[in-house]
Amino acid sequence: MQHKASEAPTQSPRLKNAVCPFCSLLCDDLVLTPNADGSFKTAAGACHNASKAYLRAPSAPAPTLNGNPATFDDAFAALAKLIKRSSRPHFGGLATDVNGMRQIIRCAERSNASLDHAHGEIMAATTELLQSRGYYATTLSEVRNRCDLALIFDVDFAARYTNFLKRCTRPKQSLSGPIAKRRETLFIGSNERSPFDGGDKKELSIDVRRGEIDDFALLLLGALRRKTGTGALAKKAQEVVAKIRDAAYVTLVWAPGQVSESPLALGWTLADVVHEINATGRGALLTLGGDDGGQTAQNVSAWTTGYPNRIAFNRGSIDYAPKLNATRRLLEHQAIDALVWVDSFGRGLKIPPGNVPTVVIGRQKPHRPHDIYIPVGVPTIDHDADLVRTDSSVTLRGRALRDSELPSVAKVFSEVMARL
Amino acid sequence: MSNFIRLKSGRIYDPVNGVDGEVRDIFVRDGQIVNTPIDIDPAMTTYDLDGAVVMGGGIDIHTHIGGGKVNIARTMLPEDHDADPVNRGQHPHAGCGHAAPSTYTAGYRYAEMGYVACFEPAMLASNARQAHLEMADTPMVDKGAYVVLGNDDFFLRALRAKKDQQYIEDYVAWTLKAAQALAIKVVNPGGINAFKFNQRALDLDEKHNHYGITPREVLLSLSAAVKNLGVAHPLHIHGCNLGVPGNLSTTLETARALDGLPAHLTHVQFHAYGTEGDYKFSSGAAEIAEVVNRNPNLSMDVGQIMFGQTVTESGDTMRQFEGAAFAHPKKWVGMDIECDAGCGVVPFRYRDKNFVNALQWAIGLELFLLIDDPWRIFLTTDHPNGAPFTSYPHLIRLLMDRSFRNDMLSTIHPDAAAASRLGSIDREYSLYEIATMTRAAPARSLGLQDYGSLGVGARANITVYNDHANRERMFAKPRLVFKEGELIVENGKVCQTVWGTTHMSDASYDNAISKDLDAYFDRYMTMKKEHFAVHDDEFHSDERGSLTRHEVKRE
Numbered sequence: 001m002q003h004k005a006s007e008a009p010t011q012s013p014r015l016k017n018a019v020c021p022f023c024s025l026l027c028d029d030l031v032l033t034p035n036a037d038g039s040f041k042t043a044a045g046a047c048h049n050a051s052k053a054y055l056r057a058p059s060a061p062a063p064t065l066n067g068n069p070a071t072f073d074d075a076f077a078a079l080a081k082l083i084k085r086s087s088r089p090h091f092g093g094l095a096t097d098v099n100g101m102r103q104i105i106r107c108a109e110r111s112n113a114s115l116d117h118a119h120g121e122i123m124a125a126t127t128e129l130l131q132s133r134g135y136y137a138t139t140l141s142e143v144r145n146r147c148d149l150a151l152i153f154d155v156d157f158a159a160r161y162t163n164f165l166k167r168c169t170r171p172k173q174s175l176s177g178p179i180a181k182r183r184e185t186l187f188i189g190s191n192e193r194s195p196f197d198g199g200d201k202k203e204l205s206i207d208v209r210r211g212e213i214d215d216f217a218l219l220l221l222g223a224l225r226r227k228t229g230t231g232a233l234a235k236k237a238q239e240v241v242a243k244i245r246d247a248a249y250v251t252l253v254w255a256p257g258q259v260s261e262s263p264l265a266l267g268w269t270l271a272d273v274v275h276e277i278n279a280t281g282r283g284a285l286l287t288l289g290g291d292d293g294g295q296t297a298q299n300v301s302a303w304t305t306g307y308p309n310r311i312a313f314n315r316g317s318i319d320y321a322p323k324l325n326a327t328r329r330l331l332e333h334q335a336i337d338a339l340v341w342v343d344s345f346g347r348g349l350k351i352p353p354g355n356v357p358t359v360v361i362g363r364q365k366p367h368r369p370h371d372i373y374i375p376v377g378v379p380t381i382d383h384d385a386d387l388v389r390t391d392s393s394v395t396l397r398g399r400a401l402r403d404s405e406l407p408s409v410a411k412v413f414s415e416v417m418a419r420l
Numbered sequence: 421m422s423n424f425i426r427l428k429s430g431r432i433y434d435p436v437n438g439v440d441g442e443v444r445d446i447f448v449r450d451g452q453i454v455n456t457p458i459d460i461d462p463a464m465t466t467y468d469l470d471g472a473v474v475m476g477g478g479i480d481i482h483t484h485i486g487g488g489k490v491n492i493a494r495t496m497l498p499e500d501h502d503a504d505p506v507n508r509g510q511h512p513h514a515g516c517g518h519a520a521p522s523t524y525t526a527g528y529r530y531a532e533m534g535y536v537a538c539f540e541p542a543m544l545a546s547n548a549r550q551a552h553l554e555m556a557d558t559p560m561v562d563k564g565a566y567v568v569l570g571n572d573d574f575f576l577r578a579l580r581a582k583k584d585q586q587y588i589e590d591y592v593a594w595t596l597k598a599a600q601a602l603a604i605k606v607v608n609p610g611g612i613n614a615f616k617f618n619q620r621a622l623d624l625d626e627k628h629n630h631y632g633i634t635p636r637e638v639l640l641s642l643s644a645a646v647k648n649l650g651v652a653h654p655l656h657i658h659g660c661n662l663g664v665p666g667n668l669s670t671t672l673e674t675a676r677a678l679d680g681l682p683a684h685l686t687h688v689q690f691h692a693y694g695t696e697g698d699y700k701f702s703s704g705a706a707e708i709a710e711v712v713n714r715n716p717n718l719s720m721d722v723g724q725i726m727f728g729q730t731v732t733e734s735g736d737t738m739r740q741f742e743g744a745a746f747a748h749p750k751k752w753v754g755m756d757i758e759c760d761a762g763c764g765v766v767p768f769r770y771r772d773k774n775f776v777n778a779l780q781w782a783i784g785l786e787l788f789l790l791i792d793d794p795w796r797i798f799l800t801t802d803h804p805n806g807a808p809f810t811s812y813p814h815l816i817r818l819l820m821d822r823s824f825r826n827d828m829l830s831t832i833h834p835d836a837a838a839a840s841r842l843g844s845i846d847r848e849y850s851l852y853e854i855a856t857m858t859r860a861a862p863a864r865s866l867g868l869q870d871y872g873s874l875g876v877g878a879r880a881n882i883t884v885y886n887d888h889a890n891r892e893r894m895f896a897k898p899r900l901v902f903k904e905g906e907l908i909v910e911n912g913k914v915c916q917t918v919w920g921t922t923h924m925s926d927a928s929y930d931n932a933i934s935k936d937l938d939a940y941f942d943r944y945m946t947m948k949k950e951h952f953a954v955h956d957d958e959f960h961s962d963e964r965g966s967l968t969r970h971e972v973k974r975e
Contacts, residue, residue, distance in 0.1 A: 017948050028951045098553055099962055109514060130496050134765075136754040140946040141546075145573070145759050146616055167946050175573045175759060175944050176630065249616065278741070282618045284756055302494045303486070303523050303554045306501045306516030316508035318516070320498050384961065386553065393488050393757045395549040396951050397958060 019398030020046070021097075021345055021380045022053045023160050024291045024390035025140070027167070028398075030054075038402055040381075047162035056346060058382070058404065059365075059375075067369035072407065072415075075374045079340070079359055079412075080419035082372065086338035086357075089113040092327040093342040093349055093362075094309075095292040097385035098395070100344065100409030101300035107413045110420055114312035114336065115301070116327040118349040119294045122256050124322040125263040126287060127298070127308050135271035138251055138284035139391040143168040145175040148182055149247035151240065153254040153270065154189030154213050161255065161288045161390075165195060179248065186240060188216060206236050214261045217269040220244075224276040250274075250283035257289050288390050292345055293379075295388040299395075328352040344376045344409050361412055377406035423905060424449050424464040430474035430884060433855040435795075436863075436873035440852045443471060448880040451904035455876050469884055472899055475855045476872045477536030477881030479862040482656075482686055482721050483803040485526050485563070486540050486554035488547045489733040489763035492753050493520040493804075496765060497731060499749075512917050513559075519730045519767075519804045523557040528914050529810055531560035534883030534898040537871060537920070540565040541605055541656060541686065542735050545572070546758035546947075548599035549954050555922065556965040560908060562920035564602035564866070566656050567595055568735055570638045571612040573759040574940055576631045579641060585648070586930075589974070592645040593927035594934060598953040600924045600967065602866065603653035604646050605686075607735040608660055609638035612762045615738040622738070624660055624673050635660050636677050643681045649927045650972040652867020654682035654719070659691050662739045666695040668704030675711045675718060684865065685712075687723025687802040689784040697839055699775050703783045706841070709790035712797070719865055720791070721798040724784035724815055726807030727772040733765050733805065740764020759944065770807070778836035782829070786840065788819055789847045794856040795864070812858075813895035819849040820891045867970060868923065880905040919964040926969045 018030040031043035032054060040054040063075035070078070083089050091104055094117040108115055117123060129135065143150065150169050155161060165185070174180035187194045187205045194205040208216045212233065219229050219237035228238065244250050252270050256263035270285055277283030290298060298308045305311055307320040323329075330336045331354030339358045343349045346363030359372040366373065379385030380398025385408075388395050407415070425448040432439045432446070447454050484490050494501075501516035506525045508514040515522030517529065530538055538558070543551040543565035555563045569575055569592065578588060592604060610633060611622040617630045624635050643655040659674050661667035671691040675683075685691070694702035712718050729748070734740050737754050744752040744766050752766040770777040784806070791797045799816070803809040818825045822845075829837050837843065849857075863872025870879045882902040888894035897912030908916050934949075941949040959967040 017950060019951065028948050102557070102962060109508065127495060130492075130751075130753065131498060132751060134496065134751040134753040138756045139546075139758045141758040141760075141944070142616070142756045144946055145944055146756070173943055175577070248618070282616065284754075298495070299491055299550065302491050304557055305514065306494050306520065306522040306525070307498060308495045313508075313514065316514055317505060318514050320501075386549065386958075386961075388550065392492075393544075393547055393755065394947060395547070395553065396947065397549060397955075 015401055018401060019380045019387070019396045020050045021378065021385070021387055021398060022050050022347070024289060024295050025161055025163060025167070026387055026389045026396050027163055028396055032401065034402070040401065049160070049162065053346070058406070061365050061375050063375060064369065064373045066371060072374070075372055076412070076415040077419055078372050079374065080416045082338050082357055082359065083111045083416065084420060087112070088336045089338040089340060090327060090330055090336040091115050091340045091342065093118045094297045095343045095345050095349055096296070096409040097293060097379035097387055098296055098300055099386070100342070100379070100413070101293070101297050102304065103410045103413035103417070104342065105301065105304050107417050109313045110417060112313050112315060114325045114330065115310065116325055117294050117297045117309050118292055118343070119257060119290065120309050120326055122263055122289060123294055123298060123309050126256050126267060126289065127322065128264055129267040129271065133268065133271060136274050136278055136284050137391070138286050139393045140168055140389070142284070143251050143286060144171055146179065146249040147251040148179045148184070149243055149250045150183070150185040151250065151252050152185065152187045153217070153252065153266070154193060154208070154210065154259060155253060155255045155288060156193050156258050157195045159258070160291065164288065184243065186243070189213060206240065208233070210260045213259060214266045214269060217266060217273060221269060221273050221276060224273065244277060248282065250277055250281070251286050252283065253286045253288065255288040286391065290388070290390055292347060292349060293387065295390060295392055299388050299392065331356065342409055344379055346378055361409060374412055375406055376409050376412060377404045379408070382406055383408045424461065425905060426460070426464050426466040427474065427882065427884070428466055428468045429471060430469035431471050431887070432874055433473065433475050433851050434874035435852060435856040435860040437875045439874070446474065446874060446882065448902065448905045451880055453874060453876055453878045453880050467900060471887070473851060473885040473887050474874065475534070475883050475885070476859040476874055476878070477883055477901065477903060478534050478858050479537045479872055480530070480535055480800065480809065481539055481798045481862040481865065482541045482800045483538050483809055484540060484542065484733050484805070485538050485558055486523070487543050487551035489735070489765055490520065491554065492763070492765045493731045493733050494522065496751065496753065497767060500729065500731070511914060517810070519808050523554055524559060527559035527561055531901055531909050531914055532912050533810070533812060533896065534885070534901050535561060536881040536903050537562040539563065539602065539866065542607060543567050543599060543601060544735070544757055544761050545595055545599040546760040546952065548601070549958070552600060552922065552954060552958070556959070556962060559917050559919055560903070560914070562923065564923035566603040566605035567599040567601035568605050568607055568761050569595060570606035570609045570642055571761045573613065574937070576610065576613055576628070576633060579633050579637060580631045585641065585644060587933065588641050589645045589648055590929040590933035592642070593649055593929035594937065596651070596925050596927055600922065600954045602923045602925050602970070603651055603656055604642060605656040605658065606638060606642055607658040607761065608662065608738055609635035611635065611660060611738045612735060615741065615762070616756050620738065622660060624670050624677065639674065639677060643678060643683050647682055648975045650974055651925050651927065652970070652972070653865055654684050656684045656686055658686050658736065662690050662736055663743060665693045665701045667691050668694045668707060671704070671708060672711060675715065678717065680717050682717045685718060685720040687800065687805065688720045688787060689723045689725065689780060689806065692783050692787065699835070701776055701779060703779060703786060703840055705783050705786035705790055709787060713792050719796040719798070721800040722784050722787050723800055723802035723806045725770050725777065725780045726801065726811045726814065727770050727777070727781065728807070729767070729769045730804045730807055731765060731767045733763070735761045735763055737762035737764045740766055772832045775833045775836050778832035779839060781832065782836060782840035782842045785818060785825065785842055786845070789845045794853040795861045797857060798862050799857050813892045816854055816895045817890065817892035820854065822846060822848050921966045921968045922959055923968045923970060925972050927972045928974060
């Protein structure tokens with residue numbers, strides 16, 4: 001449909017409280033105005049990533065087989081044939097919603113497939129942290145209402161989780177009244193990443209170079225244990241510990257996908273710091289991550305199979321081998337003979353290099369032609385969808401915002417299974 | 421005529437209708453138990469039971485099968501899964517078993533034990549959607565959940581502001597609907613919230629540092645609300661001081677505080693500890709049994725422990741934080757959740773040679789055996805907190821077989837055996853009593869009139885056991901299990917996958933509460949009220965589940 005500028009603008013209905021699927025914060029207060037091309041304009045308050053993503057018009061391309069247009073029926077049949085022929089298919093990307101993940105797992109069980117999410121490497125590290133020591137965690141609303149000292153470890157808010165500060169540390173009202181007023185937020189990281197301009201005395205930056213964040217966290221831990229270190233960094237750590245001792249509820253915020261050091265090592269230290277704080281006071285860890293349906297894939301996999309991401313079905317049994325089932329490794333070692341890549345949010349998740357028949361089930365047609373391409377709708381925009389938030393405690397259901405002829409990922413896999 | 425079934429010559433145990441071991445036929449048509457037809461159609465499917473034991477389908481009133489804390493436990497414990505792998509072929513879907521089973525395995529194993537309904541007792545409203553999604557992926561059984569209140573800041577603020585009882589009831593009714601819950605549970609009343617303010621203990625009459633209210637006030641307000649709303653299951657109470665030596669006095673005081681209000685005290689074994697003896701740890705089972713026996717307003721479940729590895733999953737962050745020191749293996753997770761409640765997941769191994777664990781085992785059994793009325797005590801291990809639910813057949817044998825029980829008693833820590841009166845208790849549960857506490861009584865307590873019964877009009881949920889002197893063997897492997905007339909298990913093995921319904925209590929509320937909540941969510945929460953609520957259509961989104969509404973009438 002052509003939009004005619006000369007026509008009197010019709011009042012587009014504003015869609016309120018849309019659930020944004022484009023990062024794991026799952027902001028659910030978006031106000032959208034439909035554009036004539038099927039995309040949406042976001043009202044003030046949405047982050048730049050969301051604004052850009054909602055502006056993407058549905059292109060509704062047809063499926064392709066070896067680069068040639070095909071019907072959905074043909075594409076489903078071709079995918080079923082490929083999976084049937086394959087002795088070791090791999091389902092990667094896994095950027096989808098709960099129902100999509102449910103069907104992917106059912107299909108994987110029937111076809112002896114292995115599974116790995118696009119952010120599998122980082123999620124494997126945080127899972128290892130959980131499986132080897134555990135930690136005391138918190139959730140977004142707790143931070144917003146309880147936290148009077150937030151320590152943010154080098155999170156790049158310009159890149160992702162942009163609205164975190166607005167939603168969690170900057171609200172002027174909180175359930176525990178005085179807490180919001182006295183709340184201090186410390187950014188511990190490189191100055192270029194700091195979201196603070198020094199204009200607010202309650203928002204301070206402590207300049208710590210990339211690569212030294214873990215050292216700083218260790219110094220914090222030492223200072224909490226009354227071990228005094230020397231040097232400028234140690235002095236800064238002691239100042240932070242003084243604040244920790246005065247705080248009622250400390251939150252350590254980190255994004256394992258954005259740190260330059262080993263997420264497992266840094267996570268371990270942060271978990272230790274929280275443990276030390278909790279010996280006499282209160283503190284908790286908030287992890288920002290699991291974007292692109294990562295947190296959803298982890299949870300659905302855990303409840304249906306018992307194991308989180310990176311499992312393989314093997315003639316009726318489940319092999320949980322997080323190191324072995326990584327997409328990149330399987331491709332490098334040619335341990336799989338077909339790759340089905342699922343990327344329904346349209347962020348263009350990079351497919352690791354490999355030389356096996358590749359299927360893309362995605363929102364956007366990949367630049368390079370693949371053996372099979374099946375377009376799908378965006379969860380919470382083209383169809384109703386459940387997604388798990390970064391703190392893993394809240395699951396939100398976003399309702400479809402527009403009529404769409406594109407199938408969901410769940411629909412694709414159920415059609416494929418019907419043909420297996 | 422395939423949906424017309426005759427179960428011929430079974431020995432019937434149906435406490436709802438007072439039938440105790442009578443040999444007769446049961447007829448099933450279209451999923452319901454029906455009268456004996458005038459003409460027996462020879463084409464109807466007939467199962468010749470030849471005196472085999474027939475009970476209704478089992479109902480577990482308290483089992484942690486779905487929601488965030490369960491999924492944390494699953495994610496945390498691959499080594500536990502690896503010790504009990506479940507391959508496709510054993511069940512229609514692969515999964516894993518033992519302490520934190522996958523949803524598939526949990527559903528299949530419940531059915532293979534003759535159970536047809538399971539109730540998740542600690543669903544957080546803020547996590548309700550995930551809990552329902554997990555339960556939707558739990559096959560074979562019907563389900564429902566109790567939503568946790570009493571630690572959420574909205575409620576505590578309302579209590580502090582001395583809002584009237586009507587207002588509290590509206591809020592409780594709204595929460596039931598928003599979370600699609602069947603009943604209300606309170607966990608460490610006010611204590612989970614107090615722990616967020618660094619309070620490390622909160623006894624019944626102790627004041628919450630921030631809100632200035634006491635657990636007693638929380639309990640009385642919520643139990644009255646549940647009663648006045650007409651919700652069938654009374655307030656499900658996980659009291660103060662779980663696991664603390666000496667908590668017996670708190671439990672007795674809690675029972676007194678309720679003063680005749682209906683209440684269900686859950687996993688009482690963990691709340692029945694005195695401080696007598698050399699170990700300053702003793703059994704309070706007799707005192708609690710006496711109170712329960714005397715007060716018909718009270719029911720309870722035990723939360724029996726069994727020796728071996730398990731994982732404890734609880735909303736009680738305050739107590740789990742203390743328990744984390746005993747984690748085995750050494751790892752655990754705690755979490756403050758959404759100004760709603762919290763959770764703590766701590767793996768644990770109960771040891772028979774450890775005095776405290778051994779006495780815990782004995783205390784649970786004492787409670788079972790000293791409480792007279794099987795209509796008011798339910799068989800649970802608080803899965804998986806005391807033990808995985810798969811230990812029920814063993815537990816039933818302990819209750820039904822005194823000499824077996826005494827043999828077991830002789831193997832535990834000798835000081836614990838000596839400190840317990842278990843050896844002197846002669847009581848053995850009868851099949852009729854087992855049918856009461858695992859079928860009839862939970863159905864009645866939950867208000868599910870057509871469950872747990874073999875009477876005409878009941879849902880044809882039927883379990884047939886081959887009679888065996890070894891009750892553990894008998895209850896571990898039913899010969900036949902029917903769910904609403906469908907044969908789902910044969911000789912202890914799933915033969916057909918079915919998907920159950922989800923029960924919820926629908927109570928009316930004044931819309932004024934909804935407006936207050938809109939403002940509350942907008943001002944304080946990181947999600948909108950409209951997204952917090954789980955909507956009816958969500959139960960059909962995967963074409964498996966359904967929602968069964970029970971309209972309740974407010975007094």
